[in-house]
Amino acid sequence: MQLVVNQPHAFRFEVNRAALVEPAIHELEQRRIYERCWIYVGHESELAAPGDFKTRTICGRPVIFTRNGKGEIRVFLNTCRHRGSLVCRSREGNAERYTCFYHGWTYDRDGALYAVPGQSAYPPGFDKAAFSLKEPPRVDAYRGFVFLNFDANAVSLDEYLGQAREYIDLVIDQSPSGEMQVIQGTQEYDIRANWKLLVENSFDDYHLLSTHSTWLDYLKNSGVEMKRPEKGEMLPSHGAGKDLGNGHATTDNVNFRGRPVARWIPIYGEAARPELEKIRAELVARLGEARARRVADTNRNLIVFPNLVIADGSSVTIRTFQPLAADRMRVTAWALGPKEESATARAVRLDSFLTFYGPGGFATPDDIAALESVQQGLASYREIPWSVMSRGMAKEGEQLNTDELHLRAFWIQWDKLMSQ
Amino acid sequence: MGQADVAVTRGEIEDFLFEEAALLDAWKLDEWLALLTEDAFYRVPSNDRPEADPRATLFTIADDIARIRSRVTRLKDRNAHAEFPPSRTRRLITNIRITGQNPLRVEANFVVYRYRSNDDSRQYVGRYRYLLRKDRGKLKIAGREAILDAMELASLGLVSFIL
Numbered sequence: 001m002q003l004v005v006n007q008p009h010a011f012r013f014e015v016n017r018a019a020l021v022e023p024a025i026h027e028l029e030q031r032r033i034y035e036r037c038w039i040y041v042g043h044e045s046e047l048a049a050p051g052d053f054k055t056r057t058i059c060g061r062p063v064i065f066t067r068n069g070k071g072e073i074r075v076f077l078n079t080c081r082h083r084g085s086l087v088c089r090s091r092e093g094n095a096e097r098y099t100c101f102y103h104g105w106t107y108d109r110d111g112a113l114y115a116v117p118g119q120s121a122y123p124p125g126f127d128k129a130a131f132s133l134k135e136p137p138r139v140d141a142y143r144g145f146v147f148l149n150f151d152a153n154a155v156s157l158d159e160y161l162g163q164a165r166e167y168i169d170l171v172i173d174q175s176p177s178g179e180m181q182v183i184q185g186t187q188e189y190d191i192r193a194n195w196k197l198l199v200e201n202s203f204d205d206y207h208l209l210s211t212h213s214t215w216l217d218y219l220k221n222s223g224v225e226m227k228r229p230e231k232g233e234m235l236p237s238h239g240a241g242k243d244l245g246n247g248h249a250t251t252d253n254v255n256f257r258g259r260p261v262a263r264w265i266p267i268y269g270e271a272a273r274p275e276l277e278k279i280r281a282e283l284v285a286r287l288g289e290a291r292a293r294r295v296a297d298t299n300r301n302l303i304v305f306p307n308l309v310i311a312d313g314s315s316v317t318i319r320t321f322q323p324l325a326a327d328r329m330r331v332t333a334w335a336l337g338p339k340e341e342s343a344t345a346r347a348v349r350l351d352s353f354l355t356f357y358g359p360g361g362f363a364t365p366d367d368i369a370a371l372e373s374v375q376q377g378l379a380s381y382r383e384i385p386w387s388v389m390s391r392g393m394a395k396e397g398e399q400l401n402t403d404e405l406h407l408r409a410f411w412i413q414w415d416k417l418m419s420q
Numbered sequence: 421m422g423q424a425d426v427a428v429t430r431g432e433i434e435d436f437l438f439e440e441a442a443l444l445d446a447w448k449l450d451e452w453l454a455l456l457t458e459d460a461f462y463r464v465p466s467n468d469r470p471e472a473d474p475r476a477t478l479f480t481i482a483d484d485i486a487r488i489r490s491r492v493t494r495l496k497d498r499n500a501h502a503e504f505p506p507s508r509t510r511r512l513i514t515n516i517r518i519t520g521q522n523p524l525r526v527e528a529n530f531v532v533y534r535y536r537s538n539d540d541s542r543q544y545v546g547r548y549r550y551l552l553r554k555d556r557g558k559l560k561i562a563g564r565e566a567i568l569d570a571m572e573l574a575s576l577g578l579v580s581f582i583l
Binding site for chain 2: 360376
């Protein structure tokens with residue numbers, strides 16, 4: 001079955017809606033996408049001390065994301081080597097050892113099998129060393145972002161991320177120490193839609209005016225300046241869509257909506273103004289005027305293929321999503337901020353986050369409504385098999401954030417992996 | 421006037437919370453706003469950090485009065501797509517306890533059923549924590565926090581109506 005039609009010369013790009021609906025394609029994705037790509041697990045800052053752990057489900061597998069006694073990041077499949085039970089059933093905490101409560105097998109922080117009750121009943125040759133907690137074949141990190149890969153032969157994480165690194169670096173440059181921190185408080189919610197719809201939605205700026213008019217009104221009513229769009233554009237500031245290779249893509253937008261680092265808008269309150277000016281001055285002193293402007297006056301919604309979004313706009317959010325079925329996903333989202341951020345700046349960041357993002361924000365709920373509405377409409381996929389995605393195709397040169405080059409970049413890589 | 425004369429009874433609180441619930445279920449949001457003080461807040465903490473400070477912790481909702489008013493403006497707009505047409509909700513509020521008299525603190529359990537076309541029904545279960553104030557003899561809401569019991573929002577999806 002042809003899933004993506006890509007004919008650049010005919011200006012044709014279409015996605016087969018079966019890719020968003022059919023359970024068989026969802027199953028195949030688990031093998032061809034999720035077992036081959038580098039998949040985001042978590043951020044190093046979530047584990048402050050040796051023994052700290054978080055349990056999560058990545059690619060359908062329960063995993064333990066932890067630091068061992070030496071402070072190194074480890075990822076274990078959360079399943080006892082004896083009968084398979086979870087060895088850690090808490091959401092988070094600090095552990096010296098993990099004990100499976102079923103028969104009592106106990107593992108240390110490096111995953112080694114530490115104790116087996118009644119071990120003498122096992123036949124000679126039973127070797128505890130052969131029953132360590134299993135790790136995914138590959139685990140690596142880029143500047144605090146930890147990924148795993150179930151394909152032992154995958155390219156390195158650095159090579160995989162490629163040009164996406166430049167945009168991750170722009171996010172991290174907001175921190176004077178070069179360290180960003182996941183702030184406590186997790187937003188975890190399901191959307192009754194295919195996960196690829198959230199990929200599109202996360203950086204499709206074409207929907208902003210119609211889906212988010214109430215958010216734009218809120219900004220306007222709060223005194224945020226909204227310029228008239230330039231000729232041929234739709235939004236108050238210029239923005240581009242960029243293909244970063246390997247399925248990664250991003251928007252690259254001139255900021256108009258305020259940024260905790262560092263452009264003040266009236267929503268932040270007069271009291272926070274000097275603080276933001278201070279942050280700005282630190283950026284300029286550390287990075288120089290040009291780089292400071294690049295960091296603080298542009299926004300980016302970056303997709304790291306296939307399921308990590310770093311949205312750096314009204315605030316910084318890390319958002320990842322696990323497909324649960326062809327028509328359902330679980331989203332996990334966190335706020336990210338400079339480690340050394342002052343209490344005032346942190347409060348501005350979190351407040352600004354909630355103006356837009358999250359299940360109680362002024363924008364994300366309408367995104368969720370849109371995706372669920374799409375999924376319901378897709379039930380007619382046999383009668384209307386194709387979704388058109390050709391915005392900007394006939395244009396030479398730069399593609400706008402309201403064009404669809406960046407969406408196409410994702411789908412082209414998806415199609416490539418699905419056909420191999 | 422002795423302390424006994426000014427203390428608020430649970431009966432009064434019940435009447436007040438039931439009235440608030442009726443306004444919210446009827447989407448009479450302007451009337452609901454009139455129950456709030458000029459410095460009121462409305463919060464829904466993240467499910468994994470139910471006891472936290474919104475200045476240092478990511479919440480689901482952490483509105484000051486200006487944001488609450490903006491939220492109401494938004495919810496009355498037919499372009500608030502997540503709530504247009506508005507959900508039907510029904511709130512059951514029970515186990516009301518006065519936990520402090522000065523300032524007046526009240527806790528209550530809730531179940532909020534939410535129904536929409538083309539959607540499963542959803543049940544939001546948790547407890548309210550209110551900060552109330554008497555203003556010229558009338559009770560007002562100075563703060564309300566809705567703390568959900570679910571470990572994560574998961575299939576509840578979103579909190580787009582006023583919980």
